[in-house]
Amino acid sequence: MLRIPCPHCGVADEAEFRYRGDASVTRPPADAGVDAFHDYVFLRDNPAGWHLEWWQHAHGCRATFQVKRHTVSHVIAWSGWPGEAPP
Amino acid sequence: MSSGRYSGFRLLREAMAGHQGWRRAWHPAEAKPHYRIAIIGGGGHGLASAYHLAKTYGIRDIAVLEQGAIGQGNLGRNTTIVRSNYFTAPNIRFYDAALQGWERFEQELNFNAMVSQRGTLNLIHTEGQRDLFARRANAMALEGVDAEYVDPAGVKALVPLVELTNARYPVLGGFLQRRGGTVRHDAVGWAYARAASDLGVDIVEHTGVIGITPGHPITLSTTAGPVTAERVLLAVAGHSSTLAAMAGFRLPIETYALQAFVTESVKPVLDLVVTYGGGHFYASQSDKGGIVFGGATDGHNSYAQRGSWPQVEETMTAGLTLMPALSRLKVLRQWAGVMDMSMDGSPIVSDTPVPHLYLSTGWCYGGFKAIPAGGLVAAHLVATGTPHPLAEHFRLGRFRAGAQIDERGAGPYPWAH
Numbered sequence: 001m002l003r004i005p006c007p008h009c010g011v012a013d014e015a016e017f018r019y020r021g022d023a024s025v026t027r028p029p030a031d032a033g034v035d036a037f038h039d040y041v042f043l044r045d046n047p048a049g050w051h052l053e054w055w056q057h058a059h060g061c062r063a064t065f066q067v068k069r070h071t072v073s074h075v076i077a078w079s080g081w082p083g084e085a086p087p
Numbered sequence: 088m089s090s091g092r093y094s095g096f097r098l099l100r101e102a103m104a105g106h107q108g109w110r111r112a113w114h115p116a117e118a119k120p121h122y123r124i125a126i127i128g129g130g131g132h133g134l135a136s137a138y139h140l141a142k143t144y145g146i147r148d149i150a151v152l153e154q155g156a157i158g159q160g161n162l163g164r165n166t167t168i169v170r171s172n173y174f175t176a177p178n179i180r181f182y183d184a185a186l187q188g189w190e191r192f193e194q195e196l197n198f199n200a201m202v203s204q205r206g207t208l209n210l211i212h213t214e215g216q217r218d219l220f221a222r223r224a225n226a227m228a229l230e231g232v233d234a235e236y237v238d239p240a241g242v243k244a245l246v247p248l249v250e251l252t253n254a255r256y257p258v259l260g261g262f263l264q265r266r267g268g269t270v271r272h273d274a275v276g277w278a279y280a281r282a283a284s285d286l287g288v289d290i291v292e293h294t295g296v297i298g299i300t301p302g303h304p305i306t307l308s309t310t311a312g313p314v315t316a317e318r319v320l321l322a323v324a325g326h327s328s329t330l331a332a333m334a335g336f337r338l339p340i341e342t343y344a345l346q347a348f349v350t351e352s353v354k355p356v357l358d359l360v361v362t363y364g365g366g367h368f369y370a371s372q373s374d375k376g377g378i379v380f381g382g383a384t385d386g387h388n389s390y391a392q393r394g395s396w397p398q399v400e401e402t403m404t405a406g407l408t409l410m411p412a413l414s415r416l417k418v419l420r421q422w423a424g425v426m427d428m429s430m431d432g433s434p435i436v437s438d439t440p441v442p443h444l445y446l447s448t449g450w451c452y453g454g455f456k457a458i459p460a461g462g463l464v465a466a467h468l469v470a471t472g473t474p475h476p477l478a479e480h481f482r483l484g485r486f487r488a489g490a491q492i493d494e495r496g497a498g499p500y501p502w503a504h
């Protein structure tokens with residue numbers, strides 16, 4: 001069971017949250033072209049290691065925020081609001 | 088040295104001689120410095136590709152490089168279900184070619200893989216689901232593939248364990264493919280490794296690839312030293328992105344854990360493969376008597392081959408809703424495999440941005456059933472450099488071209504597939 005630190009509510013069980021994928025990709029400007037959008041929508045680093053990702057506190061405050069988690073050990077090192085960056 | 092032909096007569100003869108005459112099913116090879124073709128990953132797809140390259144395309148100078156032992160990846164972790172009840176026409180054609188491959192498998196490879204066409208039954212719980220399954224059955228019928236609608240009484244007759252009137256999602260019917268069923272997963276790996284080895288392929292176990300240098304030939308750094316090859320096939324399931332990163336490119340793949348479970352053995356109670364439509368749960372009964380079951384992925388990127396607790400609870404809850412009697416059984420084992428979830432939920436058998444480097448990946452949670460056809464189409468691609476007609480839609484370029492395969496309409500969200 002992941003114990004996820006919501007920046008608003010504090011730590012809660014994974015079952016309260018919804019996963020929303022890789023938070024390291026950024027949406028390109030509207031005129032960036034097909035290749036930029038292809039990379040943004042489809043290509044992922046998919047690391048076996050530290051991963052920055054979106055979670056939503058669906059059964060809590062409903063905020064969406066970032067988590068830095070290790071995809072092998074599941075250790076969570078950091079959580080923060082959109083726009084923030086892990087130290 | 089070949090292991091010799093297997094037969095009932097051979098079994099009898101070996102039994103009389105105290106079983107002293109059996110030889111290793113495949114020759115344990117060490118990596119040579121150079122090969123015409125190197126296949127990374129000794130799972131079902133890597134081994135079947137090696138077999139077809141040797142058998143169908145006549146290329147014998149091949150190594151299969153496997154970091155562990157044969158069968159320790161998803162090949163030996165899956166729930167053994169085979170079927171071809173897909174929705175899009177190209178997928179129906181591809182997966183039915185695989186199902187026909189299973190129908191020939193044991194004769195062709197001279198190996199008992201316990202191929203059992205016991206039928207796969209998907210249960211229907213809402214009107215919308217019924218419409219979707221009817222549409223899928225019609226799509227299959229157009230391709231000449233069998234599919235039947237079963238009414239609730241028919242469901243009860245096929246699977247007495249199912250609680251038809253469960254309060255939340257009563258069973259309205261079922262979608263049956265009689266040719267679907269199960270195949271003994273380990274035996275599939277052993278059969279392909281043996282057949283490929285007999286044809287001269289080097290099955291190199293305990294040799295992991297830790298670096299890929301593009302060029303001609305391509306140089307692979309392995310735990311047993313460098314190996315060069317004219318052409319390389321990546322068939323490493325959940326580790327595809329890691330290997331692609333070594334070669335310098337990214338993939339439309341995320342890695343997720345999928346769990347499975349098996350109960351203690353009981354007398355036969357479940358004759359076919361059943362899938363619950365009200366939640367994530369499916370089950371079959373092994374010939375040993377255990378109920379083998381599973382559900383959805385863990386729902387977030389994971390390379391941990393162990394599985395998460397919320398998914399254990401969800402799978403058990405769904406299972407007991409459908410078949411309350413299962414609550415009396417003890418679960419003996421639970422395990423997980425790490426899967427190559429593609430962005431559209433369909434496989435990628437393709438060339439790559441690196442010349443002479445090819446891919447067989449994106450098999451998601453359904454790549455076991457695909458092995459006989461997956462091996463053929465990957466072998467065709469590596470041998471000829473062009474996609475096999477059955478697998479043109481699996482090319483990597485489909486994502487850039489906007490030609491994703493819309494099997495389920497779930498969008499580019501692997502956790503939703």
Ligand SMILES: Cc1cc2nc3c(=O)[nH]c(=O)nc-3n(C[C@H](O)[C@H](O)[C@H](O)COP(=O)(O)OP(=O)(O)OC[C@H]3O[C@@H](n4cnc5c(N)ncnc54)[C@H](O)[C@@H]3O)c2cc1C
Binds near residue numbers: 456
């Ligand atoms: C719990 C579970 C249940 C499933 N149930 C079903 C089912 O009922 N029906 C179905 O059709 N599919 C099912 N699947 C999916 C199916 O198992 C996979 O899609 C299929 O086995 C993938 O085949 P593969 O050969 O690509 O992968 P694998 O068998 O995983 O082979 C990949 C191999 O690559 C090796 N490897 C990785 N990295 C390296 C490296 N650097 N160097 C050398 N070797 C490396 C690994 O050790 C592994 O042996 C299930 C999967 C799981 C986990």
Ligand SMILES: [Zn+2]
Binds near residue numbers: 010062
């Ligand atoms: Zn919260």
